Amino acid sequence: MRNWSGHVEFKSTRVEVPATLGELQLLVASSPLIRALGTAHSFNAIADTAGVHVSVAGLGSPIEIDSEACVAWVPAGMRYGEAARLLDAQGWAVPNMASLGHISIAGTIATGTHGSGDRNQTLSASVAGIETVTASGELITITEGDPDFEGSVVALGALGVTTRVLLRIEPRFEVRQFVFDGVTHAALLDRFDEAFSSAYSVSFFTCWAPDLTGKIWMKRREGVDAPLAGEQSAGASWMGGQLAHGKRHPLPDHDGVHCTEQQGALLPWHEALPHFKLDFTPSSGDELQTEYLVPRSEAVRLLGALESLAPRIHPHLHVSEIRTMRADNLWLSGAHGRDTVGIHFTWKKVPDALELLPEIDALLGAAGGRPHWGKLYSASPESLPRRYPRFGDFAALANRMDPGGKFRNDNLDALLGAREEHSDRP
Numbered sequence: 104m105r106n107w108s109g110h111v112e113f114k115s116t117r118v119e120v121p122a123t124l125g126e127l128q129l130l131v132a133s134s135p136l137i138r139a140l141g142t143a144h145s146f147n148a149i150a151d152t153a154g155v156h157v158s159v160a161g162l163g164s165p166i167e168i169d170s171e172a173c174v175a176w177v178p179a180g181m182r183y184g185e186a187a188r189l190l191d192a193q194g195w196a197v198p199n200m201a202s203l204g205h206i207s208i209a210g211t212i213a214t215g216t217h218g219s220g221d222r223n224q225t226l227s228a229s230v231a232g233i234e235t236v237t238a239s240g241e242l243i244t245i246t247e248g249d250p251d252f253e254g255s256v257v258a259l260g261a262l263g264v265t266t267r268v269l270l271r272i273e274p275r276f277e278v279r280q281f282v283f284d285g286v287t288h289a290a291l292l293d294r295f296d297e298a299f300s301s302a303y304s305v306s307f308f309t310c311w312a313p314d315l316t317g318k319i320w321m322k323r324r325e326g327v328d329a330p331l332a333g334e335q336s337a338g339a340s341w342m343g344g345q346l347a348h349g350k351r352h353p354l355p356d357h358d359g360v361h362c363t364e365q366q367g368a369l370l371p372w373h374e375a376l377p378h379f380k381l382d383f384t385p386s387s388g389d390e391l392q393t394e395y396l397v398p399r400s401e402a403v404r405l406l407g408a409l410e411s412l413a414p415r416i417h418p419h420l421h422v423s424e425i426r427t428m429r430a431d432n433l434w435l436s437g438a439h440g441r442d443t444v445g446i447h448f449t450w451k452k453v454p455d456a457l458e459l460l461p462e463i464d465a466l467l468g469a470a471g472g473r474p475h476w477g478k479l480y481s482a483s484p485e486s487l488p489r490r491y492p493r494f495g496d497f498a499a500l501a502n503r504m505d506p507g508g509k510f511r512n513d514n515l516d517a518l519l520g521a522r523e524e525h526s527d528r529p
């Protein structure tokens with residue numbers, strides 16, 4: 104068994120897919136070493152275990168909407184995009200989505216997955232409660248206001264096996280997507296706030312090619328964001344770029360057929376906020392990903408500083424994506440306590456593709472850049488408490504919730520300190 108990109112071979116002996124909550128509780132209680140697996144889209148070994156993998160995709164509870172409180176319980180094993188379709192069909196939406204809907208609800212929130220938008224928080228920050236099977240097999244519910252809540256959402260699978268998630272919802276809305284080609288780094292850095300506040304969700308894609316030019320993908324919320332002058336007319340220009348005529352893919356030389364509709368088509372929120380259609384392969388598949396979440400106040404300086412690495416980044420890169428997100432309070436969120444900019448790299452799967460990670464970490468880490476938990480990074484575990492101010496509180500929570508270390512793996516041992524009795528080293 105391997106992860107989505109195929110480069111992590113899991114050590115687990117088997118994957119259990121319990122059909123009932125009772126079966127799951129028994130399995131967790133009786134397993135010395137066990138770990139929840141979502142859809143295995145993470146690029147590092149965070150989801151691995153040398154014990155048993157468990158998927159909650161078989162539990163199949165229905166979506167329960169409380170329209171008074173504007174919240175919905177969704178099954179943790181459901182793909183985010185499927186939950187989005189079901190919410191939309193009943194007139195509801197969640198504020199934001201990642202670039203793809205293929206990932207599970209639980210896996211999404213466990214790693215602080217995010218989309219983009221100056222006014223939007225990470226997808227984890229839309230969580231108002233979670234139901235989790237703890238190490239003893241007990242089912243507990245943790246909701247906003249509980250002392251452990253802010254440590255229990257972006258939880259890296261370290262606290263238990265999540266079965267259902269309570270998401271904050273709002274009435275369904277519509278989005279139009281536009282792409283502008285040929286926006287230079289210089290224009291972006293000059294007019295950074297204008298670019299990212301121009302629509303509900305904005306991404307800048309660049310290959311760090313010698314011309315230092317990229318594309319802006321703008322997702323404009325109907326009835327909320329003002330249209331840009333001339334955005335509907337052929338030949339419209341903005342920030343020095345030109346409105347794209349054909350459909351674009353984030354990766355150069357890839358056909359846009361698998362991407363969500365662009366060119367201003369009016370779409371339900373869940374068909375426009377992700378870059379990739381749910382029923383097709385997202386991105387390239389033949390890739391590795393890295394991302395750092397940096398303080399927004401430092402983003403322009405850091406992006407400028409990265410230009411000195413551009414000649415060495417470019418040959419190994421499919422594409423980089425720059426996104427924004429609003430601060431939240433979740434202890435291990437990349438946006439904890441500060442408005443944040445995501446600086447992302449989709450690397451080609453070639454030898455030496457990751458050779459720049461230490462230099463990227465040194466530059467972005469010195470400014471408090473936090474590595475995305477589900478992607479590849481070279482930050483030392485010792486450096487993470489400085490970057491995540493509540494890291495020590497999370498380690499204490501993990502040790503309290505899982506005193507025997509049954510949810511531990513090598514990745515968590517490195518982060519939280521090894522526990523010999525359950526080490527999954529061979």
Ligand SMILES: Cc1cc2nc3c(=O)[nH]c(=O)nc-3n(C[C@H](O)[C@H](O)[C@H](O)COP(=O)(O)OP(=O)(O)OC[C@H]3O[C@@H](n4cnc5c(N)ncnc54)[C@H](O)[C@@H]3O)c2cc1C
Nearest residue numbers: 139141142143144145202207209210213216217260265477
């Ligand atoms: C093509 C592609 C595009 C991506 N785009 C984005 C993006 O736009 N934004 C972004 O932020 N990230 C993005 N990612 C990263 C991705 O969102 C994260 O890696 C996410 O965690 C994947 O979810 P998953 O269901 O595959 O989780 P997995 O990789 O299976 O697991 C991740 C973690 O979640 C835990 N977990 C899973 N299920 C449970 C459960 N039931 N209970 C407790 N813990 C659980 C696992 O133990 C593990 O620690 C992308 C990844 C790919 C491959």
